[in-house]
Amino acid sequence: MTDFLRDGPDDAPLTMLLAHGAGAAMDSPAMTAAAQALAAEGLAVARFEFAYMAARRAGGSRRPPPRADRLLDEYRAAVDALPPGPLVIGGKSMGGRVASMLGDELHASGRIAGVLCLGYPFHPPAKPDTLRTAHLETLTCPTLIVQGTRDPFGTADEVPGYALSPAVQILWLEDGDHDLKPRKRVTGLSAADHMATMAARAAAWAKALT
Numbered sequence: 001m002t003d004f005l006r007d008g009p010d011d012a013p014l015t016m017l018l019a020h021g022a023g024a025a026m027d028s029p030a031m032t033a034a035a036q037a038l039a040a041e042g043l044a045v046a047r048f049e050f051a052y053m054a055a056r057r058a059g060g061s062r063r064p065p066p067r068a069d070r071l072l073d074e075y076r077a078a079v080d081a082l083p084p085g086p087l088v089i090g091g092k093s094m095g096g097r098v099a100s101m102l103g104d105e106l107h108a109s110g111r112i113a114g115v116l117c118l119g120y121p122f123h124p125p126a127k128p129d130t131l132r133t134a135h136l137e138t139l140t141c142p143t144l145i146v147q148g149t150r151d152p153f154g155t156a157d158e159v160p161g162y163a164l165s166p167a168v169q170i171l172w173l174e175d176g177d178h179d180l181k182p183r184k185r186v187t188g189l190s191a192a193d194h195m196a197t198m199a200a201r202a203a204a205w206a207k208a209l210t
Contacts, residue, residue, distance in 0.1 A: 002048050003048065003049070005026055006045065007045040007047075008045050009042065012044035013042070014086040014087070014206055015043070015045070015082060015086065017048070017078060017082060017088070018035065018048075018090055018116075018118075019048060019049075019078070019096070021092040021094050021095055022065045025049060025053050026048060026049045030118075033191065034199075037198060037199035041199045041200060050074050068132075071094075072101060075102055076106075088113055089102070090115050090117055090118065091117070092118045093118070093120070093178065097120060099116075100115050100120075100136065107141035107142075113142070116144050117143065117144070118198070119147060119179065119180060120145045120147060120154060121154070122159060136165060137163050137165055140165070141167060142205075143167055144170075144201070144206075146173065147159065147170055147180075148176020148178065148194075149174055171197075171198065173197060175187045180195065181194065
């Protein structure tokens with residue numbers, strides 16, 4: 001059975017299902033900030049953990065996460081554990097990548113309206129030639145990627161050169177890192193400012209899909 005952390009109103013018009021990144025749990029500061037910002041826009045948010053992360057929480061193995069394709073069934077199970085209704089799936093970094101790998105399948109079946117990726121891992125840091133974009137080139141499911149311009153997993157200088165599907169939209173957050181945080185001395189903005197911008201855009205985008 002999937003355990004969820006929930007934010008937002010019970011009568012929300014749409015639910016966001018979010019998975020965590022490779023190294024930080026569903027209640028990490030970045031995940032919590034994103035969930036609360038989306039909830040403030042009137043959306044219901046459900047966060048869940050993959051089994052390897054839940055094992056870490058219970059004091060179990062600290063092994064690296066499985067490959068993304070080995071997490072697809074767990075993500076499907078989380079979707080199935082939610083009641084029917086308007087749904088967008090996504091997550092932080094690896095969680096968003098896994099969701100995007102399921103996007104076309106679940107969108108074609110009518111189960112989801114779109115995919116939201118927060119800090120997509122286009123490539124490992126310092127390995128710009130090891131791209132994780134093949135499925136994004138042919139994606140038909142509406143997808144919104146929110147990316148910091150200095151994210152080491154894909155910067156604003158790199159990503160525009162990738163052959164991404166027209167179904168993929170990107171919201172760039174100035175000077176944001178992999179957690180979307182800007183340097184205040186550079187931008188005059190805070191992490192909360194960027195989260196609010198992310199949530200407002202994501203909510204408007206998601207509601208337009210349903």
